[in-house]
Amino acid sequence: MAARRVAEEFRELYGADPDGVWAAPGRVNLIGEYTDFNDGFVLPLALPHTALAAVARRADGVLRLHSADVSQGVVELGPDGLVPGSGTGWAAYPAGVVHVLRGAGHEIPGADIHLSSTVPTGAGLSSSAALEVVTALALNDLYGLGLPAAELAVLAQRAENEFVGVPCGIMDQMASACATAGYALYLDTRDLGRRQVPFDLAAHGLRLLVVDTRVKHALGDGAYAERRAGCEAGARALGVRALRDVPYGELPAALDRLAEAGESDDVRAFVRHVVSDDHRVEQVIALLDAGDVRAVGPVLTEGHASLRDDLRVSCPELDLVVSAATAAGALGARMTGGGFGGSAIVLVEEAEAAAVTKSVEEAFAAAGYTAPRVFPATASRGAHRVL
Numbered sequence: 001m002a003a004r005r006v007a008e009e010f011r012e013l014y015g016a017d018p019d020g021v022w023a024a025p026g027r028v029n030l031i032g033e034y035t036d037f038n039d040g041f042v043l044p045l046a047l048p049h050t051a052l053a054a055v056a057r058r059a060d061g062v063l064r065l066h067s068a069d070v071s072q073g074v075v076e077l078g079p080d081g082l083v084p085g086s087g088t089g090w091a092a093y094p095a096g097v098v099h100v101l102r103g104a105g106h107e108i109p110g111a112d113i114h115l116s117s118t119v120p121t122g123a124g125l126s127s128s129a130a131l132e133v134v135t136a137l138a139l140n141d142l143y144g145l146g147l148p149a150a151e152l153a154v155l156a157q158r159a160e161n162e163f164v165g166v167p168c169g170i171m172d173q174m175a176s177a178c179a180t181a182g183y184a185l186y187l188d189t190r191d192l193g194r195r196q197v198p199f200d201l202a203a204h205g206l207r208l209l210v211v212d213t214r215v216k217h218a219l220g221d222g223a224y225a226e227r228r229a230g231c232e233a234g235a236r237a238l239g240v241r242a243l244r245d246v247p248y249g250e251l252p253a254a255l256d257r258l259a260e261a262g263e264s265d266d267v268r269a270f271v272r273h274v275v276s277d278d279h280r281v282e283q284v285i286a287l288l289d290a291g292d293v294r295a296v297g298p299v300l301t302e303g304h305a306s307l308r309d310d311l312r313v314s315c316p317e318l319d320l321v322v323s324a325a326t327a328a329g330a331l332g333a334r335m336t337g338g339g340f341g342g343s344a345i346v347l348v349e350e351a352e353a354a355a356v357t358k359s360v361e362e363a364f365a366a367a368g369y370t371a372p373r374v375f376p377a378t379a380s381r382g383a384h385r386v387l
Contacts, residue, residue: 096163124337297332313339
C-alpha cells in the first residue's frame with residue numbers, strides 16, 4: 001500500500017508513471033559500535049522502517065529529486081550540478097549516489113526520483129544510508145548495471161564520505177543492502193565477509209525494543225571525526241594496520257605500550273573501547289549460535305558502559321534509558337549508533353515489554369525530558385524492488 005501511494009505521488013509530481021518503486025531499510029546495530037572504521041566487527045539488523053523510492057529514467061543528464069518528508073519542492077540538478085559539498089541538504093544523499101556511480105564509470109543518463117521514508121531521522125537508525133541504498137538499487141536495476149548488493153553498499157558509503165562529507169564506516173549501507181529477514185548481519189568490515197546469524201527473538205519469548213530519545217545528533221560536528229582520528233593514532237602507535245589487529249587478550253599490554261609512547265588518555269580509552277567491543281561482537285554471535293539469547297543482555301549493558309565511559313558518546317537521555325530499563329527488569333540495554341542522542345536498544349522478555357516501556361517513559365517524564373518513541377525491532381529484509 002505504501003509503495004502504491006509513493007507511485008501515485010510520483011505521478012502527481014512528475015506527470016508520468018514511475019518505472020518502479022524500491023525499498024531500503026534503516027538499521028539498528030545490536031553490538032559493535034565505532035568498530036567499522038577500525039576494520040572491525042559489527043552485528044546490525046535491518047528494521048521494518050524503510051525509505052521508498054519511485055524512480056523513472058531520463059535521457060538528458062538531468063536529475064530531479066523530491067522528498068515527501070521535506071517541505072521543499074523538486075531539486076533539479078543538471079549534468080554539471082553534482083558537486084561534492086554543494087550544500088543540497090537531504091538531496092545530497094541520492095545525488096551523491098549518482099555522482100559516485102558516474103565516477104565509477106557507470107552510465108546514468110538521468111532520473112526522476114520521489115522519496116518517502118518511515119526511518120526516523122536523527123535517531124541513529126541510518127535514515128541517510130536507506131536513502132543512498134534505495135537510490136543505488138533503483139538505478140542499478142533501471143540501467144542494468146549488474147552490481148551486487150555489497151558493491152552497491154560500498155558505492156553508497158562513498159557517496160556519504162566523498163559527496164556529503166561524513167566519514168562514516170560501511171556498516172549502515174551494508175545492513176540496508178544485505179540484511180535478511182529473521183537474521184542479524186555479522187560483518188567483517190575489513191574484507192566485507194558476512195554471515196547471517198539467526199535472530200528470531202519471538203521464538204525465544206523475547207523482544208528487542210528501540211527507544212528513540214528524540215535527541216537529535218549530528219555526526220558532522222567533529223566529534224565522530226575526532227574519535228576516528230584518535231583510533232587511527234592508537235593503531236599507528238601500536239604498529240598495526242587497524243585496531244581490529246589488537247587481540248583482546250593482549251589489550252592490557254597494548255594500553256601500557258600506548259602510555260609509554262606518550263599517547264593521551266583519550267586515545268587509550270578509544271582503543272580500549274574498540275578492542276573490547278570487537279570482542280563483544282564475537283561473544284554475542286557465539287551466544288546466538290548456541291541459542292542462549294538471554295545471555296546477550298548483560299553484554300549489551302557492558303557495551304553501553306564502554307560507550308559512555310571510554311568513548312564518551314552517550315548523553316543523559318541514553319543513560320536514563322539503560323538505567324530505567326534494567327532497573328525495571330530488562331535483560332540488557334545500550335545506546336546504539338553514533339551517540340550524542342539518537343536511540344537505545346533494550347532486550348526484554350516479551351511479557352515484560354509493556355512494563356519496561358512504561359518505566360522508561362515515566363523516568364523521562366520525571367526528568368522533564370521529551371517523551372521517547374518506543375517500538376519493537378524485528379529483523380527485516382534488506383533492500384529490494386517493491387513494484
